[in-house]
Amino acid sequence: MDDLLREFLTETNENLAVLDNELIKLEQNPNDPALLNTIFRTVHTIKGTCGFLGLPRLEQVAHAGENILGKFRDGKLPVTPYSVTLILAALDRIKTLLAALEEAGTEPEGADTELIAQLNDHADGKDGGGVPAAAAPPLAAASAPVSSEPVPDEHGFVPVPAHKTADVAAAVTSPAPDEHGFVPVPAHKTAELTPPPASAPTAASTAPVKESAPAAESALANQSLRVNVDVLEGLMTMVSELVLIRNQMLQILRTQKDTEFAAPLQRLNHVTSDLQEQVMKTRMQPIGNAWSKLPRIIRDLSSELGKKIDLQMLGAETELDRQVLEMIKDPLTHMVRNSADHGLETPADRIKAGKKETGRVTLNAFHEGGHIIIQISDDGRGLPTQKIREKIIKNGMATEAEVKVMSDAQVHMYIFKAGFSTAAQVTAVSGRGVGMDVVRTNIEKIGGTIDMKSVEGKGSTFTIKIPLTLAIVSALIVESAGERFAIPQISVLELVRAGGKNSDNSIEHINNAPVLRLRNRLLPLVTLSALLKLPSVAAPTAEATIVVSQVGSQTFGIIVDRVFDTEEIVVKPVAPILRHIDMFSGNTILGDGSVIMILDPNGIAAATGKAAGEDEQKTTEEARNPATQRGDKLAMLLFRAGDTAPKAVPLSLVARLEDIDVATIEQSGGQAVVQYRGSLMPLIPLNERVKLRSEGNQPVLVFADRERSVGLVVDEIVDIVEEHLNVQLGSDSQGLMGSAIIAGRSTEVIDAGFYLTRTFKDFFGATTAFQGKEEGRAQRILLVDDSSFFRNMLTPLLNVSGYQVTTVESAIDALQLCQGDVEFDIIVSDIEMPGMSGFEFVEALKKDARWQAVPVIALSSHATNIDQDRGRRAGFANHVAKFDREALLSTLSQTLQAQRGAA
Amino acid sequence: MSNVTPLHAASAAEPSVANGYVTMTIAGQLxxxxxxxxxxxxxxxxxxxxxxxxxxxxxxxxxxxxxxTAIDVRTRLGLPPRPAEMKGMSVVVDLNGEQYSLLIDQVGEVMSLDAADFEANPPTLDPRWRDVSRGIYRLQGQLMVVIDIAALLNLSAASAA
Structure with missing residues (x-):
């Protein structure tokens, strides 16, 4: 079914619902010409539209009904209960036809001759039900000059308040276009028109205007008319061009003093501005249109969920571009549902919490500086921060350590991520974990932002900020490396000057990555010229201007050379051969006539995450070995110790991050220790250059193994990043696994196992019974993994746990090894490996009778069910996620125990 | 936009526009x-x-x-950059409703050519050129390479070559 038809159905059904009531009113009050007019116009509209859409059955029925109504109006037929019944019958038939039409998309077969004949007979007074025309009471005589709606109701047209169109017409000093045969006549000047012939669409009329009193009732309806959207879009495009030309002329004017063009150009300027504003208004619709269905939804919800909900809608008259309106309709509905379902408590819970029984959901819309702000707030339970934290960890979206250091607001932002739902139970309404991420995507698509505040127990408020229109945007003009760029104002939070004499801020570097301390937060910075690979023209100075931008929940600063003013720009798409550059959302022509590229904050945000180094690493790595890179993303903890070079350790190895008060650090046998969770934890400086602080707090990475903990003393914890880890350079120095590119910088990767073993030897002695030691000898493990990093990471770990580890770097090597005279108690194998996969390896291995009893554990970054099933079929005894150290150790010991039990 | 030359150079003397070509030189080549x-x-x-x-x-x-969008034809053809003293000109062409400005050294005249003088690309032509050349016209005293606009603007092909 096409949109036109769907729109027609919706609208006609609305009209019919009104008609029923009005006909009944007319029956009670047959002498109300105004009421009669309304009814006549509605039926006429239906008829006209049916004709337009090619729906002959509907048209004929409506036409017959209209005939009678026309006679009523002209005073040729009295309004009797019988005639009203007839018309109601006609309306019922129309409804039946519409229902069939809605289902099938076409009019049902058949004819309505009987009904039409009945109607026509009545109209002609043949059926005796009517009275002779002459005898008819002159009920409509007074209303003879009443104008009927002259415009057939076409579809795909938006109602435009007529006075606005009139303003436009005045501004362009030519009448609004009527090439479509519509009458762009302001309602208060509505021409007196005779009812149009049934078949032909009304011709444009410019007949002189006569005010008629009975029209007062319909004045409101006549205030608007329908104009094809294409016409409005065309108008908008032309106005956009005009704005650009105006900008250009004003620019010229600035360079030329004392020109006679000054005055007319100023006038042109104002007229253009007004014109732009008015044309924008034609596209504007009140946001209430997007809300109209919400009261019903809330009513249904409250009965379904057994909650008492009071929906308040403020600022429904706030207008915004219809294109934008369409795009936020669904997100808004979804969010209101969410507020009612998740946000509000049940009445019993509310009373328990000391709140009113009836929960409130408030929608508020208002204008603020060229943007529309929509707030959806509820006075419900607020976001359960702790639950979300748990859920984040459970869903593997972040590790426990990461979650621990997150602020509440950061935690809350996770509800906008895909696959996240806190509703304990999936209801019909929400809780499926789709939604908020879609909401955010939709809003960001139109250049909007979404933010939320929530206080547990008090309620939540979502704030959506969207531009008024998509066509003309306000942009900040900046310069970098001698080139100018436009940044859409909506994504600019503020401008910060750093490094100047009068500035408190200065740019600091973490291994060449610039950051800025801004109000006690670390703001990552990107240099625009570097991002765009522009040759830097000037030497970098200490002073810089930073455009602080926000995309979604990501905030970053863009370092530019200069900031000019803001300018209204018309976004034009870039040429097809340049579309692949995702740094630009379009281009435009500035007031001075030059072309300027419009930066896409989304593209920049995406680029800030991955600096150039990682890209290179990824491409070379993937080119060399596509199999290994998939999914091997690892959360790394970045820190500094001893020198400025960044160091990293896999976050999964770190149990906790602690800030230890140096006053609590004691010395024991020449070793710094601290009382930690009821036992003494040795503190080991990462290297000799790291000195314990003399006061304040000392950052410490805590490595724990069962009840034992070791604190690794570092200077500063910098960040947690997710990266494809690829140790590129091996290292001979103890405690160092090698160097890798992390977050675009060369980073030393710490061998955590080294520190663990060192500490265990020194402090716990070698006598401790380790899990892996059974019957006086260590269990032998064959570890098959193509990634040297994992081999390096797991070997010390397994060693420490008492296993004797042999490593090979491919399944083929492993098979060869196994054919020789070796024995292993257990084999741990990666799944994704080049050459031969883990599945193939275990299948091949199990063919050898000697190895059939030896359990093989699969190690993979993909712990999905499909993998597990396939793994079991292939012959794997068990399956462990690659980064889960605890799980690996417990699986190993369990599998070995089961093995012994079986043996 | 100062030096826009109107294009009614195709005068009455050359009635056929179908075979009409705007000639230009790039690094001495027509x-x-x-x-x-x-x-x-x-x-x-x-x-x-x-x-x-x-x-x-x-x-x-x-x-x-x-x-x-302006395309430097010299770069496209793998030629050295234009000498600084040569100002250069542009020919604006239309491809699928999008306009592109081709930066060339010098615009010549509009010529109507005889199809009999047209020949396919010689196989010895540099592949970069062969990609963008539809064929060669034998003119008096020199040869003219006919540029295939669509191929010229297919930049991905260029970088792949």
Whole structure:
């Protein structure tokens, strides 16, 4: 079914619902010409539209009904209960036809001759039900000059308040276009028109205007008319061009003093501005249109969920571009549902919490500086921060350590991520974990932002900020490396000057990555010229201007050379051969006539995450070995110790991050220790250059193994990043696994196992019974993994746990090894490996009778069910996620125990 | 936009526009573009550089309110950059409704040519050139390479070559 038809159905059904009531009113009050007019116009509209859409059955029925109504109006037929019944019958038939039409998309077969004949007979007074025309009471005589709606109701047209169109017409000093045969006549000047012939669409009329009193009732309806959207879009495009030309002329004017063009150009300027504003208004619709269905939804919800909900809608008259309106309709509905379902408590819970029984959901819309702000707030339970934290960890979206250091607001932002739902139970309404991420995507698509505040127990408020229109945007003009760029104002939070004499801020570097301390937060910075690979023209100075931008929940600063003013720009798409550059959302022509590229904050945000180094690493790595890179993303903890070079350790190895008060650090046998969770934890400086602080707090990475903990003393914890880890350079120095590119910088990767073993030897002695030691000898493990990093990471770990580890770097090597005279108690194998996969390896291995009893554990970054099933079929005894150290150790010991039990 | 040369050079003496070519020189070589595809001939223009764009893209310019992407044909053909003292000109062409400005050294005249003088590309032609050349016209004293606009603007092919 096409949109036109769907729109027609919706609208006609609305009209019919009104008609029923009005006909009944007319029956009670047959002498109300105004009421009669309304009814006549509605039926006429239906008829006209049916004709337009090619729906002959509907048209004929409506036409017959209209005939009678026309006679009523002209005073040729009295309004009797019988005639009203007839018309109601006609309306019922129309409804039946519409229902069939809605289902099938076409009019049902058949004819309505009987009904039409009945109607026509009545109209002609043949059926005796009517009275002779002459005898008819002159009920409509007074209303003879009443104008009927002259415009057939076409579809795909938006109602435009007529006075606005009139303003436009005045501004362009030519009448609004009527090439479509519509009458762009302001309602208060509505021409007196005779009812149009049934078949032909009304011709444009410019007949002189006569005010008629009975029209007062319909004045409101006549205030608007329908104009094809294409016409409005065309108008908008032309106005956009005009704005650009105006900008250009004003620019010229600035360079030329004392020109006679000054005055007319100023006038042109104002007229253009007004014109732009008015044309924008034609596209504007009140946001209430997007809300109209919400009261019903809330009513249904409250009965379904057994909650008492009071929906308040403020600022429904706030207008915004219809294109934008369409795009936020669904997100808004979804969010209101969410507020009612998740946000509000049940009445019993509310009373328990000391709140009113009836929960409130408030929608508020208002204008603020060229943007529309929509707030959806509820006075419900607020976001359960702790639950979300748990859920984040459970869903593997972040590790426990990461979650621990997150602020509440950061935690809350996770509800906008895909696959996240806190509703304990999936209801019909929400809780499926789709939604908020879609909401955010939709809003960001139109250049909007979404933010939320929530206080547990008090309620939540979502704030959506969207531009008024998509066509003309306000942009900040900046310069970098001698080139100018436009940044859409909506994504600019503020401008910060750093490094100047009068500035408190200065740019600091973490291994060449610039950051800025801004109000006690670390703001990552990107240099625009570097991002765009522009040759830097000037030497970098200490002073810089930073455009602080926000995309979604990501905030970053863009370092530019200069900031000019803001300018209204018309976004034009870039040429097809340049579309692949995702740094630009379009281009435009500035007031001075030059072309300027419009930066896409989304593209920049995406680029800030991955600096150039990682890209290179990824491409070379993937080119060399596509199999290994998939999914091997690892959360790394970045820190500094001893020198400025960044160091990293896999976050999964770190149990906790602690800030230890140096006053609590004691010395024991020449070793710094601290009382930690009821036992003494040795503190080991990462290297000799790291000195314990003399006061304040000392950052410490805590490595724990069962009840034992070791604190690794570092200077500063910098960040947690997710990266494809690829140790590129091996290292001979103890405690160092090698160097890798992390977050675009060369980073030393710490061998955590080294520190663990060192500490265990020194402090716990070698006598401790380790899990892996059974019957006086260590269990032998064959570890098959193509990634040297994992081999390096797991070997010390397994060693420490008492296993004797042999490593090979491919399944083929492993098979060869196994054919020789070796024995292993257990084999741990990666799944994704080049050459031969883990599945193939275990299948091949199990063919050898000697190895059939030896359990093989699969190690993979993909712990999905499909993998597990396939793994079991292939012959794997068990399956462990690659980064889960605890799980690996417990699986190993369990599998070995089961093995012994079986043996 | 100062040096816009109107294109009514195709005078009455050359009635057939179908075989009409706008000629131009790049690094001494004569090239021709079908006259029907040419929208404008421009003098030196101020260009806005486009970062991250393919190397052949010299920038974009404002042509009477339209944003037109400029392609440096020298770079496209693998020729050395234009000497600094040579100002250069542009021929604006239309491809699928988008306009592109081709930066060349010098615009010549509009010629109507005899199809009998047309020949396919010699196989010895540099592959970069062969890609963008539809064929060769034998003119008096020199040869003219007919540029295939669509192929010329297919920059991905260029970088792959």
């Amino acid at each position: 090239f021709g573009i079908p006259v029907l595809q040419v929208r404008d001939v421009l003098g030196p223009q101020r260009l806005t550089r486009i970062p991250l764009a393919p190397v052949e893209v010299a920038g974009s310019l404002n042509l009477r309110g339209r944003i037109v």
